[in-house]
Amino acid sequence: MKHRRDKLVTLRKNKGWYQKDVVNELKKQFNITITESYYGMIEQGVRTPKLEIALAIAKLFDVDPNEIFFDVKPNKKLGLKLA
Template identity: 60%
Template sequence: MKKRTVLIALRKEQGWSQKTVAEKLRDEYGISITVSYYGMIEQGVRTPKLDLALAIAKLFKREPAEIFFEQSHNKMLCNSIEDQQSA
């Protein structure tokens, strides 16, 4: 379990509380989650389903991979794709 520091930083940059994020997800994307559940996503205790991950990424105007994947995972994925394309 690892904190999603990018997600926390994005929220703080906006000056939003976890409650504000949960409300915006409900109001703007029709996705209802509790403040507690959102906090667990930030702490890495829970992993959001695809629709929620996409909504969070849109809310912060970022790609989902920027928020939910560690840099090392992104690099491994890119290397794997490059290997497949060159084969």
């Protein structure tokens, strides 16, 4: 089941970036090479990036990776709460 990553799209647009800008910054700041098409699929939820790429994207936007890539829900048994 795919989930569009609206938070990721919002973060990118808030910086005034296009998808190609994210791809360029990943290369420049983290030496990670991906295509603009692949990044677009990450935003659409069609592709799940490798951990290294997910962490770099989160760092690029200065957010916790959980905010972008994981659907964290409270769990009463484990005592987890949403902040």
